[in-house]
Amino acid sequence: MTDPAPTPMATEDRDAAGTALAAEAARYADLGWMRGTSGNLSVTLGRHPLRLAVTASGLDKGELTPRDVVIVDEYGHATPDQPEPVPRPSAEAGLHARIARVAGAGAVVHIHVLAAVLAAERWPAGVALRDLEMLKGFGRQAHDDLVTVPVVPNSQDMRVLGDAFEDRFDPATPALLVARHGLYVWGTDLVQARHRAECLEWLLRFVLAADLDLGDQPDPLTRRARR
Ligand SMILES: [Zn+2]
DSSP, X not given: OOOOOOOHHHHHHHHHHHHHHHHHHHHHHHTTOSOTTOOEEEEEEEETTEEEEEEBTTSOTTSOOTTSEEEEOTTSOBOSSSOSSOOOBOTTHHHHHHHHHHHOOSEEEEEOOHHHHHHHHHOTTOEEEOSOGGGGGGTSOSSSOOEEEOEXXXXXXXXXXXXXXXXXXXXXXXXXXXXXXXXXXXXXXXXXXXXXXXXXXXXXXXXXXXXXXXXXXXXXXXXXXXX
């Protein structure tokens, strides 16, 4: 028995998503946030069943074409009902799908941005942010709103990472730091996710540069003596 022919909807969806994801990935690459072939982006195409378009694995994210995208299911596996050739999905597609399902994200950004890795190293229990105007761009309040961005240990097993993400998931905080690895940020669409990623990267650089002791103190404005 042959596989069913690709549906027009799957073809159109993948082409449109591929165009948007390629353009978006080029912006991140320009920022230096997708070095080598690292990082990946996804958009949610459907929820029943869950379907995401994810950037393909192993490609320079500054040079993606609209065809360098693959539709995956809730486990991050390529679905059979899409036009050939089907690129290999990112190994991290499974976590994108988990975030899309649990957080209801319409788009997920994953980047190996240095500030995120440094902040996770410094505050492995979570990075606290408060009283910063830029938090508004992250979907939170500029004042009196303590935001703790969760940190989880790195793993090559997306189920392990997904479980750790879900354990620490707070619906009000659209981001996850993976220690020694990078950052996941999500939003209702690619533009909102990008704005949040840009603002969060700024916030992480700020707390690192300001040398704020956020680890043991509930008040993130408590300064630690400089070494
Ligand atoms: Zn990664």
